[in-house]
Amino acid sequence: MVTVLLYLFGILAILSALGMVFHRNPVYSALFLVVTFFSLASIYALLGAQFLSIIQVMVYAGAIMVLFVFVIMLLNLRKEVRLPIGKPAQVIFGVIFGLLLFVEGLLIIKSGSISGTLGRYPQAKVNVIGNVEALGNLLFTKYLFPFELASIILLVGMIGAIILGRKKMPKEL
């Protein structure tokens, strides 16, 4: 049952990702991306990571994509301007590196080395103490430094956006 659903949502994620790339209308593209996020969230939930799944829906689908849609609507893009495909060298390198990435992914999946070793919180333990507790414990002990670093980076980004977006004040007398 879980495996069938995993495949189902995996296929849905890929299809909607393709739809996002290939659809002409930016609003439809944004909606396809929302479907992708939802499929990913469903996959997380099926794998027992409920907290991650809900955060995926809340942050990406619920907040970030709403902002995207908001901006797209403000710009009121209707007709897509088609740019000519880049220089031949760009195309060749693009195809080569794309294929390389694809083959790499396939090799990693085939070698099965993603399974990894079990850490402090294997699935059975997480099911007992809960997702949030496990994640919180790790974030505020073992991964405290990266966690704080990430929040500082986000803060810097936010301050940068405020400075860039601020109106230019007339020089004070």
Next chain:
Amino acid sequence: MTQTGNIILDVVIIVIKIVIVLGVNLTIVAYLTLAERRVSAFMQDRLGPNRVGPAGLLQPIADGIKFFTKEEIIPAQSSKLIYLMAPSFVLFPAFLTYAVIPVGPTFSAWGYSFQMEIANLNIGILYILALTSFVVYGVVLAGWSSNSKYPLIGGLRSAAQMISYELPLGLSIIGVLMIVGSLRLSEIVNFQTHLLWGFLPRWNVVLQPLGFLIFLIAAFAESNRLPFDMAEAEPELVGGYHTEYGSMKFASFMLGEYAGMITSAALMTTLFFGGWDFPWVNESALGVWGILLAVIAFSLKTGFFLFLYLWVRWTLPRFRYDQLMRLGWKILLPLALVNIVVTAIVMAFLA
């Protein structure tokens, strides 16, 4: 989930619960529309709809028949698929959220343990927040796909408003979550069934008055109702995001709005007013009567907040758009952050 050890029995119980919860809530939604009109009429010294059935009680059914038999009109220049999908974005999240709200204590009967919610998730409150953040898609897409100026402005306004007020809404709950130490709604309610200093019910509104106030205001803004109904604003926007909608599609927006009101009223009850707890009574010791008392207590509290929604709508004028944004970002957000810090300091001292 109910753990009876028998999968078929589990599924049957859950299906029965879903049918009951959806049936009850749809009925409440229908009668909330009537209540809105009767209460508004009462506040304006009118009578309101009282012709259909005794005291107008069949009015919602008449409304329903009217909406279903109206002509379907789809604007020629609209993006049809999104135009048709948008109402469901408003409607479904609102109904899905009921799944995790406990209306009574867990009880045992016939050797089984029954829970008074459809799903007892360990991330219950986040589940509700995630779903309600989806309502904004319905409003924004309705505004955009109509391909008309007023709906677009209404949709844009509501997108900005709902994103702005989701922050204080989420942050105001954090104080409660810190005190209770769980995201599970049944545990949040269980925590509140005890007494504070032996006489005061330990409801979170006593411990988190500021949190409750912020949550109340933000919830009003999230539901797009007066005094924050920027997305509709009839005098400025002709009706806002649903100007181009007619018949049952328009009704779906209305149903979604009222269903959302029930969600947030139930959430206020659960998070801040003890949920199903009737103060000074130990429900689980009273058997069947305890369950009944709990459900009645929950219904009364939720009913009060629903009335508060109507009361506020017909009492307060609409905010101006810039005032709305200032309130959200410059007052509520800092206050919510201060609330978290103060809660943390007090908890550290008491620990």
